Amino acid sequence: xxxxxxxxxxxxxxxxxxxxxxxxxxxxxxxxxxxxxxxxxxxxxxxxxxxxxxxxxxxxxxxxxxxxxxxxxxxxxxxxxxxxxxxxxxxxxxxxxxxxxxxxxxxxxxxxxxxxxxxxxxxxxxxxxxxxxxxxxxxxxxxxxxxxxxxxxxxxxxxxxxxxxxxxxxxxxxxxxxxxxxxxxxxxxxxxxxxxxxxxxxxxxxxxxxxxxxxxxxxxxxxxxxxxxxxxxxxxxxxxxxxxxxxxxxxxxxxxxxxxxxxxxxxxxxxxxxxxxxxxxxxxxxxxxxxxxxxxxxxxxxxxxxxxxxxxxxxxxxxxxxxxxxxxxxxxxxxxxxxxxxxxxxxxxxxxxxxxxxxxxxxxxxx
Ligand code: THG
Numbered sequence: 001x002x003x004x005x006x007x008x009x010x011x012x013x014x015x016x017x018x019x020x021x022x023x024x025x026x027x028x029x030x031x032x033x034x035x036x037x038x039x040x041x042x043x044x045x046x047x048x049x050x051x052x053x054x055x056x057x058x059x060x061x062x063x064x065x066x067x068x069x070x071x072x073x074x075x076x077x078x079x080x081x082x083x084x085x086x087x088x089x090x091x092x093x094x095x096x097x098x099x100x101x102x103x104x105x106x107x108x109x110x111x112x113x114x115x116x117x118x119x120x121x122x123x124x125x126x127x128x129x130x131x132x133x134x135x136x137x138x139x140x141x142x143x144x145x146x147x148x149x150x151x152x153x154x155x156x157x158x159x160x161x162x163x164x165x166x167x168x169x170x171x172x173x174x175x176x177x178x179x180x181x182x183x184x185x186x187x188x189x190x191x192x193x194x195x196x197x198x199x200x201x202x203x204x205x206x207x208x209x210x211x212x213x214x215x216x217x218x219x220x221x222x223x224x225x226x227x228x229x230x231x232x233x234x235x236x237x238x239x240x241x242x243x244x245x246x247x248x249x250x251x252x253x254x255x256x257x258x259x260x261x262x263x264x265x266x267x268x269x270x271x272x273x274x275x276x277x278x279x280x281x282x283x284x285x286x287x288x289x290x291x292x293x294x295x296x297x298x299x300x301x302x303x304x305x306x307x308x309x310x311x312x313x314x315x316x317x318x319x320x321x322x323x324x325x326x327x328x329x330x331x332x333x334x335x336x337x338x339x340x341x342x343x344x345x346x347x348x349x350x351x352x353x354x355x356x357x358x359x360x361x362x363x364x365x366x367x
Pocket of ligand 1: 061121196
């Protein structure tokens with residue numbers, strides 16, 4: 001593919017100078033913002049992520065901020081996950097659905113205070129949907145995109161690096177919980193979360209001006225830990241079954257089709273806009289669902305369109321993400337598979353750009 005032309009619509013981030021100095025080799029665009037995809041190579045980045053610690057510029061995980069007395073009510077209108085027991089200090093992975101039960105986004109919701117929430121969004125313009133609901137229902141809440149840029153610290157040595165910069169108390173932060181930690185006189189919200197299965201943290205960097213000082217401090221403190229700039233890794237996230245909105249699901253899919261039924265409490269999520277539609281589909285059950293699929297043969301090419309899944313020549317689904325996995329010595333992939341073929345060990349075929357491949361549905365993801 002040819003190069004992307006830089007322009008102000010393709011927003012830079014507070015860490016872009018550091019990303020460039022670290023030798024970024026490729027970007028994608030996510031929420032109209034630069035998101036690095038390769039530093040050394042996807043495979044080298046993968047091995048390093050699993051053995052050391054990486055600093056990820058995930059500024060593109062923009063925040064939709066809800067502020068005001070109706071913030072909690074508005075948040076519950078957006079998702080079928082029951083938020084009544086959610087405490088300040090917690091993060092929840094929440095499907096966001098429209099009035100038909102279709103997925104609009106799959107963000108992390110952060111309950112900052114009782115009347116202040118951050119919705120850390122995947123790649124869709126959720127801000128407009130949220131603003132329209134707040135306005136249409138005359139809710140007492142402000143909705144906007146603040147100057148907050150998440151920085152991911154991911155990998156087995158992430159905790160050691162974070163303790164060096166923020167102190168040992170960072171070790172007390174539980175999974176999908178957050179605390180406040182000081183850096184250069186500013187309080188930063190830091191959660192134990194992130195888009196990998198290797199463990200780590202996300203620093204919600206408020207104020208672009210401290211972006212590079214923080215980036216540099218982490219790089220300096222982690223020299224002997226082999227710290228390196230990194231980014232969400234295609235191979236590792238498929239092994240881990242982490243879904244990518246726009247790739248693995250769209251607004252044509254319900255959360256149940258996406259395998260996100262465990263994050264839905266549709267019966268008790270009173271106020272959720274898609275609730276009636278989801279109660280209907282949940283009763284019937286989905287007729288297609290996300291699955292882990294292993295594709296035989298050599299490394300597959302980049303998956304930049306859906307690849308048909310065939311059984312006896314008939315289409316029974318599509319592969320939505322795929323990559324060669326060095327650790328599992330097979331092509332790992334994510335696909336949407338019809339009910340008739342979604343059981344573990346079902347033999348299927350995948351129409352890849354370089355030919356038909358044998359493949360098999362797996363019982364679960366690899367990591
Ligand atoms: N972190 C933050 N914002 C984000 C992402 C993130 N916004 C965009 C994108 N990633 C949203 N999508 C996801 C997908 C998966 C997870 C988080 C965000 C995730 N899932 C875990 C899992 O499925 O194993 C844990 C879910 C849970 O147990 O609650 O972490 O990464 N800030």
